[in-house]
Amino acid sequence: MLSFILKFLLTAVLVYGLSRVLPGVVLGGVGSAAILIVVLGILNAIVKPILSLLSLPITILTLGLFALVINVIIIKLADYLMSSFDVHGFLNALLFSLGLTVVNAVVGAVLD
DSSP states (O other): OHHHHHHHHHHHHHHHHHHHHSTTEEEOOHHHHHHHHHHHHHHHHHHHHHHHHHTHHHHHHTTTTHHHHHHHHHHHHHHHHOTTEEEOSHHHHHHHHHHHHHHHHHHHHHHO
């Protein structure tokens, strides 16, 4: 349980730092980053499997690169749902998505 809380808090702080580094991403604070982590978790659990299933032919044709577009759609949905999170444009959402992937990998590697 302590490991889960530590991962959650560390990910929230690093996501806030990521939003400070990327110019097209605006996040209200560390508290907003924690809420963003929860919102992204819910969207990844509910919406992403549906989108992945519907876009399976395109994903196969593009050799998996369309999965990046699905990640951008999830980020933009979180942007739409949260007033304290704003991503300007497709490219910034793609960079944020890639950065979030790296953050999750680093946190997972350090704490596991």
